[in-house]
Amino acid sequence: MLILRRKVGESFLVGDQIRVTILDMEANGTVNIGIDAPKDVLILRSELRQATSANQDAAQSPSTQAVEALFSALSLGQSPAASPQSPDHRP
Numbered sequence: 001m002l003i004l005r006r007k008v009g010e011s012f013l014v015g016d017q018i019r020v021t022i023l024d025m026e027a028n029g030t031v032n033i034g035i036d037a038p039k040d041v042l043i044l045r046s047e048l049r050q051a052t053s054a055n056q057d058a059a060q061s062p063s064t065q066a067v068e069a070l071f072s073a074l075s076l077g078q079s080p081a082a083s084p085q086s087p088d089h090r091p
Contacts, residue, residue: 017041 004012011021017038024032035043044052 019036
């Protein structure tokens with residue numbers, strides 16, 4: 001990890017096309033930065049990347065209850081849509 005010290009108004013480069021500028025530092029220690037990069041460069045906060053990854057993992061892994069309900073519906077000859085657990089099922 002590279003550690004830099006910059007003052008408000010100073011910047012640094014990442015590669016040839018990305019410039020990061022320190023815009024402001026608040027009393028509580030929060031630093032406001034500006035990033036000048038080409039439009040095709042994706043810039044995400046790390047917590048958004050982690051949340052996206054966790055959501056994708058959860059979507060790709062069916063719950064045990066969902067698998068059991070599907071197995072039960074298939075073994076009884078029911079369609080999953082006819083199951084009372086379906087959100088579209090209306091009395």
